[in-house]
Amino acid sequence: MKVDGLKNEMSCWVVTDGSAGMEIQCIGLAEALTLDFSVKRIKTAKPWRWLPPALWHAPLSRLKPEGDQLKAPWPSVLITCGRQAIPLSMAIKKASGQKTFTIHIQTPNTNPTNFDVVIxxxxDKLRGPNVLVTEGALGRITLELLESEGKKLSSSIKSLPKPIVTVLVGGSNKCYDLTPDVMTKLADDLSSLHDQSGCSFLVTTSRRTGHENEAILTEALANLPHQLWTGKGDNPYFGFLNLASAIIVTADSVNMVCEASSMGKPVYVFELPGGNRKFRHFHQRMRNLGYTRPFIGKLEQWSSTPLLETRKIAGQVQKILSDHT
Structure with a gap:
């Protein structure tokens, strides 16, 4: 599958298992590096997908036909994310005669020296001479993109009363539960917030939100000034971020919290049942750095430096890549 990137003389593959949270980080970095990139979504066969990278035999032959195949000519740069892509990155590095520059995002379950750069x-606690550390997740957001997407939607929200509150709703995952009872609590809190402040809402859901939760949210918003996107038509996500006075985001997604924090606007995190050590550390750090506060049903005003980690990391990668070539 081809996704158009910006023109650069070096070719690039983005390789993941297709998970949106992984793919978006790789694409964001490829765009920030202005690479001409192709996105490849792989499907790995059993039992190999369950094994550590060192135990894979001939990794490039373990790809299922319903996913993308990885064959020469090899790219100048390979950006991967997720454990399924790790043995493939190592195999491509070897098959290219060590010429492909490999970047892996997230902590790999192998020695980081198997890659040129690990982000x-x-x-995460991994550190090393070729390990770059970010505040949260990488993404596609740039200030230019946000402004452009906001302009596309500005006429459609003219009738909405101020302040405008953007609400990013995720869903249940391995760490958190977004149950109907929890969604009802969020819906009630939004209604109360409107009663207090007269605000309107720009709301997006995700694939993990679920039909029952969407129905609860839709009913609650029916008598409130709002726009709601549940997956049909063009995604207004970036425009909603740009047009917001404040942003509320559910706690289940590091990506969404980081993207919300890219604006330098107040970001409120709506807690969900669950969590783990890494999520708790992440949320506490974002609060300590002044990017977020817990959502307790009211609006406050504060500002922060926009969190634009992808641009920063791309600059560091570009320097290493220049030295490599």
Whole structure:
């Protein structure tokens, strides 16, 4: 599958298992590096997908036909994320005669020296001479993109009363539960917030939100000034971020919290049942740095330096890449 990137003389593959949270980080870095990139979504066969990278035999032959195949000519740069892509990155490095520059995002379950660069969030503890550390997750957001997407939607929200509150709703995952009871609590809190402040809402859900939760949210918003996107038509996500006076985001997604924090606007985190050590560390650090506060049903005003980690990390990668070539 081809995704158009910006023109650069070096070719690039983005390789993941297709998970949105992984793919978006790789694409964001490729765009920030202005690479001409192709996105490849792989499907790995059993039992190999369960094994550590060192135990894979001939990794490039373990790809299922319903996913993308990885064959020469090899790219100048390979950006991967997720454990399924790790043995493939190592195999491509070897097959290219060590010429492909390999970048892995997130802590790999192998020695980081198997890659040219490893990029991890601060709440992961991996450190090393070729390890770059970010505040949270990488993404596609730039101030230019946000402004452009906001302009596309500005006429459609003219009738909405101020302040405008953007609400980013995720869903249940391995760490958190977004149950109907929890969604009802969020919906009630939004209604109360409107009663207090007269605000309107720009709301997006995700694939993990679920139909029952979407129905609860839709019903609650029916009598409130709002726009709601649940997956049909063009995604207004970046425009909603740009047009917000404040942002509320559910706690289940590091990506969404980081993207919300890219604006330098107040970001409120709506807690969900669950969590783990890494999530708790991440959320506490974002609060300590002044990017977020817990959502307790009211609006406050504060500002922060926009969190634009992808641009910063791309500059560091570019320097290493220049030295490599």
């Amino acid at each position: 991890v969030p601060e709440h």
